Amino acid sequence: MMKKVVATDRLLRYPNGGRRRAAWDFLRQLSQQSSRPWCIFGDFNDIMDASKKRGRTKRSNWLINGFRRVVMDFGLSDVPVEGYLFTWFKTLATPRAVEERLDRALANNAWVELFPSAKLENLAAPASDHYPILLDRSPVIRPPRAQRSFRFENSGKLEPGFNDMLKDSWLLHNDHTVINRLNRCVEDIHSWSREHCNKLKKDIDDCRKKLGLSRINNTGADQVQLLSLRKQMAKLLMQEDAYWHQLAKTHWYKEGDRNTK
Numbered sequence: 001m002m003k004k005v006v007a008t009d010r011l012l013r014y015p016n017g018g019r020r021r022a023a024w025d026f027l028r029q030l031s032q033q034s035s036r037p038w039c040i041f042g043d044f045n046d047i048m049d050a051s052k053k054r055g056r057t058k059r060s061n062w063l064i065n066g067f068r069r070v071v072m073d074f075g076l077s078d079v080p081v082e083g084y085l086f087t088w089f090k091t092l093a094t095p096r097a098v099e100e101r102l103d104r105a106l107a108n109n110a111w112v113e114l115f116p117s118a119k120l121e122n123l124a125a126p127a128s129d130h131y132p133i134l135l136d137r138s139p140v141i142r143p144p145r146a147q148r149s150f151r152f153e154n155s156g157k158l159e160p161g162f163n164d165m166l167k168d169s170w171l172l173h174n175d176h177t178v179i180n181r182l183n184r185c186v187e188d189i190h191s192w193s194r195e196h197c198n199k200l201k202k203d204i205d206d207c208r209k210k211l212g213l214s215r216i217n218n219t220g221a222d223q224v225q226l227l228s229l230r231k232q233m234a235k236l237l238m239q240e241d242a243y244w245h246q247l248a249k250t251h252w253y254k255e256g257d258r259n260t261k
Contacts, residue, residue, distance in 0.1 A: 020046065020063060024070045027106070031074035037114050039079070041105030041135055043088070048078070054086065055098040077112050079105035079135065083122035084215040087131050093223035103133050124211035126233035165192050200240050207233045 023044065030038065046067035047053055071078070086099035105120050112118075121134040169188040173181045211233060214226045 020066065024066060027070050027076070028074060031076065031108065034108075035110065037108065037111035039105055039107035039111045039118075039135070041079070041103070041120070041133065043103050043130060044106075045102050047100055047102065052085070052101040053099070056096055059100075071106060075109055076106045077109070079107060079118050079120045081120040081122055081133075083212070084124075084131065085122075087122055087133060089129055093227050097223060103130060105133070105135050124208055124215065126211070126230045126237060162192070165189075200236065200243060204233070204236045204240060207236055 023046070027040075030040070044067070047059060047064060048068045048071065049064060050058065053059055070076075081101075081104070085101055087101050087103035089097070089099045091097050103122075105118075107115075107118075115137040117139055118135065118137045119139055121136060123132045123134055125132050165188065166185065169185045170181070173184040176184060207229060211226070211229050214229055
């Protein structure tokens with residue numbers, strides 16, 4: 001029987017360098033008190049070596065060495081990270097720009113044995129000075145994507161003009177068998193959806209991909225582009241939120257009135 005995985009979300013961030021030892025002492029206590037599998041992740045506000053910092057002043061050696069010593073002395077493992085190296089930044093596109101890998105996941109040996117393929121993903125995001133990290137305990141290698149089968153989404157009904165399009169399509173193909181008629185309607189729905197639906201979703205996906213790529217070489221002019229993309233992403237997400245809020249409200253009015261009759 002698999003042992004229960006113990007997790008903690010206690011904040012280990014101590015901005016004052018003199019209080020770092022309090023965070024390290026907590027890791028020591030956790031390592032000594034619990035032999036059960038556990039993993040702790042988030043913003044540690046510490047780096048393991050100088051290569052995990054770029055820009056501005058150097059971090060004190062006693063801070064780097066102290067944090068690394070705690071991790072090594074108590075047999076903790078740094079869960080491998082995929083994606084961009086740095087997880088925190090400040091004043092990008094300026095001479096004072098700085099980036100560090102402050103966010104990570106540390107686990108004891110028992111946890112690593114349970115999840116030997118675990119990985120940490122460094123994601124792109126439009127807000128905050130920390131990139132979000134996603135801990136995947138059991139990543140699955142996905143096979144090549146097959147051709148998608150048709151799936152009708154209720155959100156399409158909320159789009160203006162959808163019902164009229166569907167009625168016209170059904171009437172247009174009335175000389176076909178039922179199966180062929182349905183297939184023709186599916187094709188019309190696909191065509192209509194490409195023109196009227198999911199444009200905002202596509203814009204968000206494209207912007208997110210550009211954000212990920214721009215982080216690779218984000219120095220000088222590239223940092224300016226990165227900041228511009230973050231602003232664009234934030235605007236798109238606000239538009240998406242407003243869009244679905246409006247449609248959901250309209251849908252509620254229609255369905256609510258019908259259900260109360």
